Amino acid sequence: MPPSDTDEAGPGGVGDRPPSEIPGAPKAPAPGDGGSGSAPNVVTEKGVATQKGEVPGGEQAAELPRGTAPGIRFEKVVKRFGSNVVLRELDFTVAPGERVTLIGPSGSGKTTILRLLMTLEKLDGGLIWIGDETLWHRERGGKRVPADQKHLHEMRKQVGMVFQQFNLFPNMNVLHNLTEGPVRVLGLSKDEAVERARGLLDMVGLTDKENAHPTQLSGGQQQRVAIARALAMQPKVLLLDEVTSALDPELVVGVQDLLRDIARQSDLTLLCVTHEMGFAKDISNRVLMFDQGQIVEEGPPDQIFGEPSEQRTRDFLQAVLAS
Amino acid sequence: MSDVLDSYPQWLDGAWVTVRLTLLGGALALVLALLFGMAGTSRHAWVRVLNRVYVEFFRGNATLVLLYWFFYALPLLGLRFTTLSAAVLALGLNVGAYGAEVVRGSINAVPKAQYEATVALNFTPFQRMRRVLLPQAFALMLPPFGNLLIELMKGTAIVSLVGLVDLTRVSKNIQGSTGQTVAAFSVVLVLYFIIAQVLQLFVRYAERRVDRMLGRRLPSEPSLETVAAGAPGTGVTG
Ligand SMILES: Nc1ncnc2c1ncn2[C@@H]1O[C@H](COP(=O)(O)OP(=O)(O)OP(=O)(O)O)[C@@H](O)[C@H]1O
Ligand SMILES: [Mg+2]
Numbered sequence: 001m002p003p004s005d006t007d008e009a010g011p012g013g014v015g016d017r018p019p020s021e022i023p024g025a026p027k028a029p030a031p032g033d034g035g036s037g038s039a040p041n042v043v044t045e046k047g048v049a050t051q052k053g054e055v056p057g058g059e060q061a062a063e064l065p066r067g068t069a070p071g072i073r074f075e076k077v078v079k080r081f082g083s084n085v086v087l088r089e090l091d092f093t094v095a096p097g098e099r100v101t102l103i104g105p106s107g108s109g110k111t112t113i114l115r116l117l118m119t120l121e122k123l124d125g126g127l128i129w130i131g132d133e134t135l136w137h138r139e140r141g142g143k144r145v146p147a148d149q150k151h152l153h154e155m156r157k158q159v160g161m162v163f164q165q166f167n168l169f170p171n172m173n174v175l176h177n178l179t180e181g182p183v184r185v186l187g188l189s190k191d192e193a194v195e196r197a198r199g200l201l202d203m204v205g206l207t208d209k210e211n212a213h214p215t216q217l218s219g220g221q222q223q224r225v226a227i228a229r230a231l232a233m234q235p236k237v238l239l240l241d242e243v244t245s246a247l248d249p250e251l252v253v254g255v256q257d258l259l260r261d262i263a264r265q266s267d268l269t270l271l272c273v274t275h276e277m278g279f280a281k282d283i284s285n286r287v288l289m290f291d292q293g294q295i296v297e298e299g300p301p302d303q304i305f306g307e308p309s310e311q312r313t314r315d316f317l318q319a320v321l322a323s
Numbered sequence: 324m325s326d327v328l329d330s331y332p333q334w335l336d337g338a339w340v341t342v343r344l345t346l347l348g349g350a351l352a353l354v355l356a357l358l359f360g361m362a363g364t365s366r367h368a369w370v371r372v373l374n375r376v377y378v379e380f381f382r383g384n385a386t387l388v389l390l391y392w393f394f395y396a397l398p399l400l401g402l403r404f405t406t407l408s409a410a411v412l413a414l415g416l417n418v419g420a421y422g423a424e425v426v427r428g429s430i431n432a433v434p435k436a437q438y439e440a441t442v443a444l445n446f447t448p449f450q451r452m453r454r455v456l457l458p459q460a461f462a463l464m465l466p467p468f469g470n471l472l473i474e475l476m477k478g479t480a481i482v483s484l485v486g487l488v489d490l491t492r493v494s495k496n497i498q499g500s501t502g503q504t505v506a507a508f509s510v511v512l513v514l515y516f517i518i519a520q521v522l523q524l525f526v527r528y529a530e531r532r533v534d535r536m537l538g539r540r541l542p543s544e545p546s547l548e549t550v551a552a553g554a555p556g557t558g559v560t561g
Contacts, residue, residue: 120439149448156445167440170537171458180454181444213538233444 069236069269070131070158071096072117078125079112079293086112087293089126096131099263099270101280101301104290105316110273114239117271118161119152130158130237160235164242166222168214174201174225175210178232186233193232200228204258220251224258231262240272244279252276259283275320277305289313326501327510337493338514344410344479344489345522349472351415352422359419360426361452374423381420387481389413394485410482418475422468429463430456462533469526473519490514 072094079087086109094100102110115121116128116135123136127144137144138151147155168177178197182188188196201207204224214222223243230238240259244252260282263270274280280287281301289297289304289312297310308314355377363374381389393409404412433456441451483492494511498504 118439118443120442153445153447156442159443161443163436163440163443165436167436169437169440169455169459171455181446184450184454185445185447215538230443 069097069267071098071129072237072269072271073129074113074126075129076126077116077123077128079109079116079121080124085293087116090293090295092288092295092298094269094271097267097269098286099268099272099284101272101274101284101287102290103273103275103280103287103304103316103320104296105319108290109293110290111241114161114241114271114273117237117239118159119156130155157233158236159239160230160233160237161239161241162223162226162230162243164246166214166219166226166246168222168226168229170214172214173210174206174212174214174217177214177225178229181229181233196232197228200231201225203262204228218251219247220255223247223255227255227258227262235268237269237271240270240274242273242275244274244276256282275323277301277317277320281305289316291316327497327503327506330497330501333493333497334490334510334514337488337490338518340482340487340489341476341479341491341515342518344407344414344482344487345472345476345518347407347411348414348418348475348479351411352417352419352471352475353468355415355419356422356426359423360430361457363423363427364430366448374427378420378423381416382424384417386413386417386478387484389417390481390485406482406485406487410479410485410487414475414478418471418478421471421474425464425467425471426460429460432463433459459537462530462537462539465526465530465533469523469530472522472526476518476522477515 074090074092076089076091077087078085078089090109090113102113104110112121116123117130119135127137128135133155134144134147135152135155136147138147139145168174169180172180175194175197178200179188179190179193182193182196183190198207198210201210204227206221206224206228209217209221209225214225217225223246227243243259244255247255256276256279260279262268263283270283272280272283274283284301286298287301287304288295289308289310291312297304297308297313304313305317308317359374359377362370363378365371365374390410390413393404393412394406397404430452437455437459438451441455446454479489480491482489483495488496490511494507498507501507
């Protein structure tokens, strides 16, 4: 259960998996195997994260999630809407603490992937691993059965999401938006929650807005609050779905800079959907290019954006640049 | 006219009965509306069935027939009610059915994104409803609730048919004893209107509070409501 198991639980994690699927991860390590040496870039990444963690990074860093983040692994994931098969046996892995950007044409299923991880959509087939546990299934009597609400509640503790449209609660002021989750869900005392919220508001540069109402804030400010609200729950996996695409152009950079700093100072496992290549380069170690529910190409941002090897990726990047 | 006005103790007693029936019936209707309205948004089919059965049954029956049941029929089956509680039950059950539809519709009208944000913050189903969906749905419920409350108030007139001396009954009595038909029925007209206006005032106040909670300052009100209340479109200043 504790997500911190993930780093050491290599053997256990593998044992949980049907044997047929273990060799199925040639490109990247399974979440459970983090740091076993199968992918050097991941080890480096962990190294970086740990290193940064040890630097006494001032007061700000204190609120950011630290410690071991779980990896994520999709195994033959199927998702359909009616007869529309959006994900067809999708396989991919995100290492613990890795930061991955998903790109791809509209309708390729990027949002669907994040929503499956946030349990906002139901899984139709395959397995989704967070750390060494399956999100949509639980063990019962040696068998894997569909998860109940209790299991989903446990699993969701590790995951946070920031939405394109912010989705702040209009029936609460800014501070209340940030404290409601920690108080009601995490069981923090009011004072602890307020202290945490103020720390986060300071980090996102909105100290003076704690009593403001969401409707009184600009889009950029609302998104900062939404980011703070997600972080207040201290997730270990953070999902960002086109978080700046609803913002006025002049507000985009500020929010992107904030997220970049958060990404670098924390060791969150990050999944980010964005069309902004600069931001993708800033924030991620790896880019996955999707089309029609499959990965077309993957690699470091510089490679994908600089010299993509697939025609479909080149076409997509052309189209994004043109827009 | 002076004969009619001289009977003001009777008028007051009648008005008090009408107001009490309105408030008690309204309270019962509100509780039932919230319970069955929320049931109507449940994930579980059998809970939604409860909502449908309640709504269809009590919305589909005349309030007067319900009243006859509570007043005449059920006592024969061993269930006795005081006149007042029989009336409150009949009115509350009937109006609560309409209210349940209002509650269900309002909760469903809260943007899906709000629900998704509560899932992302790992709220329990109860917390989702209690902390986010219901407070926001409340803003949508209030105008139709105002209408229903006034409908309920007017609907209380049927209790005069089972012997409760409400405002309507008092007007009939005084018309009979004084012979001043126009005067008696004019007074009762004005009294109902005043009660409706006071109720409307409370609803407006609640609407304003909820608007402030939601960070809105919109004075806009559905015009139907104003028409039904017979009130001029008073602007609400934020
Ligand atoms: N709730 C839904 N009901 C039916 N179809 C859906 C639903 N959500 C998504 N889809 C379909 O699933 C496919 C993938 O959608 P998704 O939102 O994941 O794409 P995306 O890659 O995020 O696209 P975009 O870049 O436009 O955001 C689309 O064909 C879409 O029409
Ligand atoms: Mg999308």
